[in-house]
Amino acid sequence: MSTLNAAMEASASALSAERLRIEVAVSNLANAESTRSENGQPYRRRDVVLSTESVNSFDSALGRASATGVEVVGVLEDQSPFQVRFEPSHPDADENGYVALPNVDAAEEMVDMLGAARAYQANLTAIGLIRDLMQRALDLGR
Amino acid sequence: MDISTLGGASAHVSSASTSAVVPSESTEPKALTSSFGELLASVEQSAGAANDAVGQMLDGTGDVHDAMIALQRADMTLQLTVQVRNKLVQAYQEIMRMPV
Numbered sequence: 001m002s003t004l005n006a007a008m009e010a011s012a013s014a015l016s017a018e019r020l021r022i023e024v025a026v027s028n029l030a031n032a033e034s035t036r037s038e039n040g041q042p043y044r045r046r047d048v049v050l051s052t053e054s055v056n057s058f059d060s061a062l063g064r065a066s067a068t069g070v071e072v073v074g075v076l077e078d079q080s081p082f083q084v085r086f087e088p089s090h091p092d093a094d095e096n097g098y099v100a101l102p103n104v105d106a107a108e109e110m111v112d113m114l115g116a117a118r119a120y121q122a123n124l125t126a127i128g129l130i131r132d133l134m135q136r137a138l139d140l141g142r
Numbered sequence: 143m144d145i146s147t148l149g150g151a152s153a154h155v156s157s158a159s160t161s162a163v164v165p166s167e168s169t170e171p172k173a174l175t176s177s178f179g180e181l182l183a184s185v186e187q188s189a190g191a192a193n194d195a196v197g198q199m200l201d202g203t204g205d206v207h208d209a210m211i212a213l214q215r216a217d218m219t220l221q222l223t224v225q226v227r228n229k230l231v232q233a234y235q236e237i238m239r240m241p242v
């Protein structure tokens with residue numbers, strides 16, 4: 001049961017990571033028009049950085065860890081330039097009438113969200129499969 | 143009238159089944175009962191973990207999938223324990239049925 005448990009832990013960590021990816025994409029979409037944030041600048045698009053989970057187990061030290069989960073290293077800001085729109089009536093327009101808008105592309109966020117949702121589904125399927133396998137093994141006792 | 147007799151019957155069945163279980167546990171050899179005790183402890187532990195996970199989900203501090211996985215794990219551990227118990231009882235009854 002321990003190996004299947006490790007696989008389930010790995011899938012669970014992936015579920016958490018994908019949920020965070022969706023959350024960040026939603027936050028990007030919600031702030032697509034936010035011209036102000038805490039530092040006075042427009043909102044910057046955020047990205048999730050994922051890494052393999054660092055496990056300090058005996059098996060991983062021997063290089064035979066069966067299932068490795070995923071870990072969120074951090075949520076970083078996208079440093080690409082802001083979009084600029086000519087809109088002199090806007091309160092945040094500069095002296096030339098241009099407004100700096102967040103570097104968020106709605107289509108890109110939608111694709112990101114779709115990918116994260118599909119990955120979430122894939123991991124749910126994996127967990128369902130592991131559960132079915134355990135169930136079949138228990139049915140041996142019948 | 144029907145219902146009360148039914149209830150009496152089911153109560154009788156459950157008391158019979160529990161009385162069948164208790165001697166089987168006490169008459170099993172040491173190794174089997176100790177492993178069964180470990181299983182029971184793990185059932186209790188996984189049920190507690192599931193309870194915590196559901197509580198966290200309701201608080202808003204935990205995820206739905208974590209709660210569901212914890213519940214699933216508790217269910218699996220319980221099913222495994224039930225199967226082991228069934229086998230123990232079966233073995234006991236098999237031995238008791240032996241003609242002396």
